[in-house]
Amino acid sequence: MMNCSGLLNLQKEPVPLKSIEVELEVRDHVATVVSTLNYENKENKPLEAVFVFPLPGDAAVYHFSAKIGQTQIVAEVKEKQKAHEEYDDDLSFGQQAFLLEESDQSPDIFSLSVGSLPPGESASIRLEYVTELAVQADDGLRFCLPAVLNPQHKYLGRKSKGFEVVYIPASLVPHSLSFSARVSSPRPISKVESNCSLDPLQYLNTDQTQATVKLAAGHKFDRDVELLIYYKDAHQPTAVVEGGQASAEPGTLMGDPVVMVSLYPEFPETVMSSGTSCGEFVFLMDRSGSMDCAISKSEQEETRMSSARDAVLLLLKNLPMGCYFNIYSFGSSYEHIFPKSVEYSQETMKEALEKVDQMEADLGGSGMLEPLKHIYNQPCIPSHPRQLFVFTDGEVWDTKEVIDLVKKNSDSHRCFSFGIGEGASSALINGMAKEEGGGHAQFITGTDRMQAKVMQSLRFSLHPIVTVTWDLPKEVSVTVLSPPITTLFKGGRSLIYAQLTGQSSEAAEGCVTVKYSLAGHPSENQLHFSLRPAEDTGLTVHRLGARSLIRSLEIEEREHKEHEDGGVKEKLVQLSVQSGVSSSFTDFIPVSKDNRDTIQGRFLLRNNATPCEFTDRYSRQFVK
Structure with a gap:
C-alpha cells in the first residue's frame, strides 16, 4: 500500500507540503480558481518528484507556474511529444524543468513532473483554471475543493485497480489551507454555505451583488471543502x-x-404534472470494493454502497406506473436482476426492492464498460425512452472509453449519473451525463441533500x-x-x-x-x-x-x-x-533558462501509465 497523490520522490516518499493557498473568484455561474502549493525538500541531495492531483472534469487549465528558490518559471502549452523532448533535454543539461500533463485515462487527473529540486530548497507551484459551477437541487451553485491534495488517498495495488480513502485526523495533518472566495453576479447574493466553518459573509456593495467569504481561522485540510452559493432570481436566462x-x-x-x-x-x-409516464429506467450500481468506504469525513458510519442503495430504493418506490425497468450492478463482473427490462408493477417492484436491499460492495474491481455494452445491446422498447441512472464513486478503469461509449449511444437514451462520496471523479460523472449523455449529473457526499437530488434527477428524466x-x-x-x-x-x-x-x-x-x-x-x-x-x-x-x-x-x-x-x-x-487550455495531446512545458546548476547523473524517461500506477510505472529514473 502506498500514497498515490501529492508530491513523491523516486522512493515513493512524500515531499513535505508546507501550505496550500486557494483563491476562488465566482462570476455568476463560472469560477476562476488560483491554487498555490508550497513544498520543501528537506533531504541533503537533489530529488526529482512527480505530483498527481485532481481537477474538475470540465475545468480549463490556462496558467501554470512555479518558483524554485528565486527562479520563476512560467509554462506554455506545447504538443505532447515536443514537450517531452524539451523536458528531457533540459534535464540532461542540468536545468530546472517541469512537465504538466493530462492523464491518458481521465481528463480530471493531471501529473506534474517537478524536475530536480535542490536540497533545502522550497518549491511553490501555482495553477489557475476556470470551471462551470453545477446547479444543485435547491438552486445552490456547488464548488468543491477535493481533499486528495493531502495524503489520504492510498493505492490498493494493480489487481484492485482502485483507491481507498484513509481519513486523517485534523491534528495529524501537517499543513494548513488558506481559502478565500469573492462572488459577484447580476443577481443579489442571498447566502453562502459550506461543510466547513466560514467567517461571516461580507457584502461589498449595497445591492448585495458582490461579496467575499473565507474559511474560519485554523482550518485543517482534512476533508473536501464544499461551497454552496445562492442567488436571488436564480433561474433568469x-x-x-x-x-x-x-x-x-x-x-x-x-x-x-x-x-x-x-x-x-x-x-x-x-403542464409538468400531466407529463408522460412512459419510459424504460435502467439502473447501474457500482459494487466494487471502494464502495465500502465511508461517504465522507463527517459521516463515517454511512458507506458509499449504503448511499447508492438508498438512492436506488428511493427511485424504485417513485417510478411511474406503466414504465419498464431493470437493475444492473458491476465490479470485476456484472449482474442484472431481470434478463431484460420488465413492466413496473407492485410485484416486480417488491422483487427488485428485496434484491437491492441485499446488495453489498463485493464484486471486486471497477469495470463499467462491459455492463454498459450489454445494456446498449438490448433493444429499446417502443414509446418508452430509455433513461440510464448510474451510481458510482468514479474509480473505474477506463473513464474515457466509458464516456465515448455513452456518446456513441446518446441518440438512444439519456444518462443521469450520481457521484457517490467525496472525491468522486467529476470527469466521469459530468462526462457521462451532462456533456455526452443528454442528462444530468449529481454528487452525493452526505445524507442531508440525497433525497432531493435523487428526486430531481427522476423529474428531469421525464422532461422534453x-x-x-x-x-x-x-x-x-x-x-x-x-x-x-x-x-x-x-x-x-x-x-x-x-x-x-x-x-x-x-x-x-x-x-x-x-x-x-x-x-x-x-x-x-x-x-x-x-x-x-x-x-x-x-x-x-x-x-x-x-x-x-x-x-x-x-x-x-x-x-x-x-x-x-x-x-x-x-x-x-x-x-x-x-x-492556452491543456488537452490530452498537449502539455505545459515551463523551463528555467537562468539556472545552470548541474545535476549529477542523467535521467531516463519511462512511458505514462494509468494515474494510480504512476509510482510504479511513470518515473524518471536517476542513474549514477
Whole structure:
C-alpha cells in the first residue's frame, strides 16, 4: 500500500507540503480558481518528484507556474511529444524543468513532473483554471475543493485497480489551507454555505451583488471543502458576449467574440404534472470494493454502497406506473436482476426492492464498460425512452472509453449519473451525463441533500427533448462550440458556448430560440441579447468554450484513430496551443533558462501509465 497523490520522490516518499493557498473568484455561474502549493525538500541531495492531483472534469487549465528558490518559471502549452523532448533535454543539461500533463485515462487527473529540486530548497507551484459551477437541487451553485491534495488517498495495488480513502485526523495533518472566495453576479447574493466553518459573509456593495467569504481561522485540510452559493432570481436566462483577444487573429476562436448563453426554462406546474409516464429506467450500481468506504469525513458510519442503495430504493418506490425497468450492478463482473427490462408493477417492484436491499460492495474491481455494452445491446422498447441512472464513486478503469461509449449511444437514451462520496471523479460523472449523455449529473457526499437530488434527477428524466436555433444579423455567423443541447430541465441550467464571426453594429442583436413539446403542448421561448461585447472578463468565456470544443475533438479523434486521420488531432493541438487550455495531446512545458546548476547523473524517461500506477510505472529514473 502506498500514497498515490501529492508530491513523491523516486522512493515513493512524500515531499513535505508546507501550505496550500486557494483563491476562488465566482462570476455568476463560472469560477476562476488560483491554487498555490508550497513544498520543501528537506533531504541533503537533489530529488526529482512527480505530483498527481485532481481537477474538475470540465475545468480549463490556462496558467501554470512555479518558483524554485528565486527562479520563476512560467509554462506554455506545447504538443505532447515536443514537450517531452524539451523536458528531457533540459534535464540532461542540468536545468530546472517541469512537465504538466493530462492523464491518458481521465481528463480530471493531471501529473506534474517537478524536475530536480535542490536540497533545502522550497518549491511553490501555482495553477489557475476556470470551471462551470453545477446547479444543485435547491438552486445552490456547488464548488468543491477535493481533499486528495493531502495524503489520504492510498493505492490498493494493480489487481484492485482502485483507491481507498484513509481519513486523517485534523491534528495529524501537517499543513494548513488558506481559502478565500469573492462572488459577484447580476443577481443579489442571498447566502453562502459550506461543510466547513466560514467567517461571516461580507457584502461589498449595497445591492448585495458582490461579496467575499473565507474559511474560519485554523482550518485543517482534512476533508473536501464544499461551497454552496445562492442567488436571488436564480433561474433568469442570460447571454454574455465576450470580446476576442486583441493579439489573436480575427476568424480564430480566440480572436472572435464568444457568447455564453445560460438557459433556464420555466415549465408551468400544470403542464409538468400531466407529463408522460412512459419510459424504460435502467439502473447501474457500482459494487466494487471502494464502495465500502465511508461517504465522507463527517459521516463515517454511512458507506458509499449504503448511499447508492438508498438512492436506488428511493427511485424504485417513485417510478411511474406503466414504465419498464431493470437493475444492473458491476465490479470485476456484472449482474442484472431481470434478463431484460420488465413492466413496473407492485410485484416486480417488491422483487427488485428485496434484491437491492441485499446488495453489498463485493464484486471486486471497477469495470463499467462491459455492463454498459450489454445494456446498449438490448433493444429499446417502443414509446418508452430509455433513461440510464448510474451510481458510482468514479474509480473505474477506463473513464474515457466509458464516456465515448455513452456518446456513441446518446441518440438512444439519456444518462443521469450520481457521484457517490467525496472525491468522486467529476470527469466521469459530468462526462457521462451532462456533456455526452443528454442528462444530468449529481454528487452525493452526505445524507442531508440525497433525497432531493435523487428526486430531481427522476423529474428531469421525464422532461422534453428540445431544439435550439439561432437568429443573427446576416453579416454574423455562429459556430457552436459546446455539444448540442437536446434536453432542458426545469430548475437546471444549460450553457451554450458559440463563436461569433463577422462584423456587426454595436446596436445589433442576436436571438436564441428554444422549442420543445411537453405533454403534447408545443412551446417556444426566445432570448434576445446584444452582440456588443461586455467588459473584459479575462477571456473566461473563451477558455470555457475552447475547453468544451477540445473535449469534443478528443472524442472525435479517438473515433477516427483507426482510420489514421491526423486532421482532427492537428486541429485539436492548434486550438489547445492558441487558447492556452491543456488537452490530452498537449502539455505545459515551463523551463528555467537562468539556472545552470548541474545535476549529477542523467535521467531516463519511462512511458505514462494509468494515474494510480504512476509510482510504479511513470518515473524518471536517476542513474549514477
